[in-house]
Amino acid sequence: MTAASLIQAVTERFPEALKGSHTYRGDATVLVFREFLLDIARTLKEDPVFQMNYLMDLTAVDFSAFGRKPSPAFFASSGVAVRPSSEIPDEDPWPGPPTPHSTRSRFVVVYHFFSLRLKHRLRLEVAVEEGDAEVDSLSALWAGADWLEREVWDMFGIRFRGHPNLKRILMYEEFVGHPLRKDYAVNKRQPLIGPVN
Amino acid sequence: MTEAGFLTSRLDEAIGWARKYSIFQYPFVTACCGMEYMATACSHYDVDRFGAGLPRFSPRQADVLFVVGTISHKMAPVLKRIYDQMAEPKWVVSFGVCTCTGGFYDNYATVMGIDTIMPVDIYIPGCPPRPEYVLDGLLKLQAKIQAQHASGQRPAPELRPPEVEGHVSTERRLRPERGDGVERRKQ
Numbered sequence: 001m002t003a004a005s006l007i008q009a010v011t012e013r014f015p016e017a018l019k020g021s022h023t024y025r026g027d028a029t030v031l032v033f034r035e036f037l038l039d040i041a042r043t044l045k046e047d048p049v050f051q052m053n054y055l056m057d058l059t060a061v062d063f064s065a066f067g068r069k070p071s072p073a074f075f076a077s078s079g080v081a082v083r084p085s086s087e088i089p090d091e092d093p094w095p096g097p098p099t100p101h102s103t104r105s106r107f108v109v110v111y112h113f114f115s116l117r118l119k120h121r122l123r124l125e126v127a128v129e130e131g132d133a134e135v136d137s138l139s140a141l142w143a144g145a146d147w148l149e150r151e152v153w154d155m156f157g158i159r160f161r162g163h164p165n166l167k168r169i170l171m172y173e174e175f176v177g178h179p180l181r182k183d184y185a186v187n188k189r190q191p192l193i194g195p196v197n
Numbered sequence: 198m199t200e201a202g203f204l205t206s207r208l209d210e211a212i213g214w215a216r217k218y219s220i221f222q223y224p225f226v227t228a229c230c231g232m233e234y235m236a237t238a239c240s241h242y243d244v245d246r247f248g249a250g251l252p253r254f255s256p257r258q259a260d261v262l263f264v265v266g267t268i269s270h271k272m273a274p275v276l277k278r279i280y281d282q283m284a285e286p287k288w289v290v291s292f293g294v295c296t297c298t299g300g301f302y303d304n305y306a307t308v309m310g311i312d313t314i315m316p317v318d319i320y321i322p323g324c325p326p327r328p329e330y331v332l333d334g335l336l337k338l339q340a341k342i343q344a345q346h347a348s349g350q351r352p353a354p355e356l357r358p359p360e361v362e363g364h365v366s367t368e369r370r371l372r373p374e375r376g377d378g379v380e381r382r383k384q
Contacts (some may be wrong), residue, residue, distance in 0.1 A: 171306075172271045179305045187303045191270045193277055194314040 003028035058148035218248035223259035228266025230293035
């Protein structure tokens with residue numbers, strides 16, 4: 001299925017769940033409300049139209065510093081495409097950041113689904129607020145979500161309701177805080193032994 | 198020199214000679230420096246020429262700890278325990294710039310040099326160090342072992358080599374806001 005028809009199929013099944021959607025370079029993205037996550041995920045996995053049996057990735061983004069700092073100067077001259085070159089034909093222009101800054105939630109949990117049989121993929125985004133950072137766990141549907149959700153908990157402090165074993169996976173139990181949050185100082189060290197060097 | 202003193206110094210020399218040509222290393226390999234370690238150990242550069250060809254994967258049987266690669270704060274207690282389990286006499290080689298100073302990592306996860314948790318005998322910086330550089334470090338370690346007394350008494354501990362200290366102070370000078378005021382422990 002193409003990106004546009006994927007979005008259309010999701011919209012038909014869950015008309016009130018979609019907060020937004022866009023396609024970019026053949027990749028479809030849907031932003032959904034948190035309450036519908038489990039239903040949509042189950043449909044994506046089991047509906048014969050989607051058959052998304054593979055959860056490729058599950059991660060999160062902290063938008064609290066987004067747009068506040070200009071890109072580092074070295075980035076502009078590094079050859080990294082900050083924005084697509086005008087020489088590349090682009091049927092789907094970059095849609096820009098998902099929402100204006102004032103209404104943006106602090107975190108977005110990002111899911112990448114892929115169908116091994118139908119060879120199509122969909123990105124699902126769920127916005128969560130800082131004070132209520134909790135979404136439903138998908139570990140009952142995809143066993144691979146177990147460790148990915150533990151990683152998101154460890155790095156961002158987003159909880160997953162119904163997760164069987166939600167504890168840190170990369171950092172040690174004594175670690176305080178969540179290091180990929182933008183308000184965690186990048187070099188704040190919490191050594192188990194030795195000085196705070 | 199008395200006769201006893203002469204005999205002791207000759208004995209020291211003989212034991213030092215035996216020790217430096219029968220290094221049993223414990224490779225504690227955690228990161229990409231391991232590739233250069235393997236290159237050094239294999240036949241092209243052939244660390245066996247210097248009597249250090251047999252790695253032992255038990256700290257009880259090893260006498261030189263090669264710390265090869267970035268050490269994270271989660272790993273640090275494990276490394277310290279390995280070091281504590283080794284029998285005297287023992288030496289530590291810090292292989293690669295990450296183990297020497299933390300390297301380009303300045304973040305929540307990385308130990309800023311293993312000499313903050315254990316004494317280090319030889320620093321081999323480099324990202325990663327070339328095999329020739331490693332062999333040079335090994336020869337320096339052999340010289341150090343030769344100079345050591347058989348009783349286990351060590352020569353006076355060295356400070357960090359000046360080039361490593363210079364690297365750290367340059368970094369601090371460039372980014373004074375990152376200095377946390379904690380003095381690096383001198384051995």
